Amino acid sequence: MTEATIAMSVPAPPPAADPHGVAVVVPAFQEGATIAAVVERIRRVLPGAPLLVVDDGSTDGTAAAAAAAGAEVLALPANQGKGAALRHGMRAALARGAAYVATLDGDGQHRPEDLPRLVTLARPDRIVIGSRRGAPGQPAARRRANRVADFWVSWAAGHAVADSQSGFRIYPMAALAALDDYEGRARRFSFESEILIDAARAGITTVAADIPALYAGTLRRPSHFRPVADIAGIVMMVAGKLLARGMDPAGLRRSLAGRRRLGQEGRDDPPT
Numbered sequence: 001m002t003e004a005t006i007a008m009s010v011p012a013p014p015p016a017a018d019p020h021g022v023a024v025v026v027p028a029f030q031e032g033a034t035i036a037a038v039v040e041r042i043r044r045v046l047p048g049a050p051l052l053v054v055d056d057g058s059t060d061g062t063a064a065a066a067a068a069a070g071a072e073v074l075a076l077p078a079n080q081g082k083g084a085a086l087r088h089g090m091r092a093a094l095a096r097g098a099a100y101v102a103t104l105d106g107d108g109q110h111r112p113e114d115l116p117r118l119v120t121l122a123r124p125d126r127i128v129i130g131s132r133r134g135a136p137g138q139p140a141a142r143r144r145a146n147r148v149a150d151f152w153v154s155w156a157a158g159h160a161v162a163d164s165q166s167g168f169r170i171y172p173m174a175a176l177a178a179l180d181d182y183e184g185r186a187r188r189f190s191f192e193s194e195i196l197i198d199a200a201r202a203g204i205t206t207v208a209a210d211i212p213a214l215y216a217g218t219l220r221r222p223s224h225f226r227p228v229a230d231i232a233g234i235v236m237m238v239a240g241k242l243l244a245r246g247m248d249p250a251g252l253r254r255s256l257a258g259r260r261r262l263g264q265e266g267r268d269d270p271p272t
């Protein structure tokens with residue numbers, strides 16, 4: 001085989017994301033203390049990108065602060081949960097012509113300055129996840145809860161997901177094709193786990209980009225995430241999906257092999 005035929009038989013990689021096709025969605029519930037700075041920093045690194053803050057019934061001036069800083073604010077009349085808020089924002093972003101939707105939290109735990117690096121990793125067939133795995137600084141209880149979620153989500157997704165609970169992501173349009181299927185459920189944090197599994201089953205995988213775990217000094221209010229109740233909700237959701245697939249032993253094998261390959265310290269994860 002000549003060099004030319006070899007080159008022709010290798011499929012060209014899909015094109016990387018065009019930063020102009022990216023819209024940013026920030027879910028925000030009671031983030032009046034931090035949202036303006038987050039919005040300003042996003043505008044600085046992605047000037048001109050549609051920037052939507054989904055205010056979910058906050059009572060602390062979140063919406064006004066976000067609007068004053070230059071975001072478009074989608075205000076939901078009553079609190080519906082992070083998953084529901086993300087879906088509102090994603091739909092609006094797609095309606096504005098976005099090919100990719102970046103999501104990051106409104107409390108300053110994700111650095112907008114990392115966005116351009118994540119954008120360079122985005123492709124039509126994968127979700128970029130800002131991964132805190134391996135980074136110091138996560139409180140032990142959250143770290144343990146995240147490991148449990150990573151194990152189960154990776155199993156059901158059939159590949160190693162580095163940090164399944166990170167809300168810092170870039171979704172390609174194809175991963176958001178079935179948003180309406182989640183209506184009436186997955187309103188809180190489990191949406192972000194479920195969409196990874198559903199995307200994997202549609203052939204959309206994940207790629208991790210290291211980000212720091214920012215906790216000390218960045219949290220001005222308690223987390224809305226309830227480690228026991230929210231992780232239990234996620235495990236139940238995943239268990240339902242696995243049961244529907246006869247527990248998907250092949251998915252388990254692939255996810256464990258992927259974690260070993262990536263050197264992601266899979267051994268301290270619970271086997272059951």
Ligand SMILES: Nc1nc2c(ncn2[C@@H]2O[C@H](COP(=O)(O)OP(=O)(O)O)[C@@H](O)[C@H]2O)c(=O)[nH]1
Pocket residue numbers: 027028029030031054055056079080081082085086104105106107109167222223224225
């Ligand atoms: N819109 C909306 N956003 C929420 C809700 N709960 C949490 N968030 C947002 O989701 C992000 C993550 O929530 P947070 O409480 O910081 O969870 P943690 O970082 O996992 O401890 C933050 O930007 C919150 O403002 C909610 O009910 N509605």
Ligand SMILES: [Mg+2]
Pocket residue numbers: 105107109223
């Ligand atoms: Mg937070």
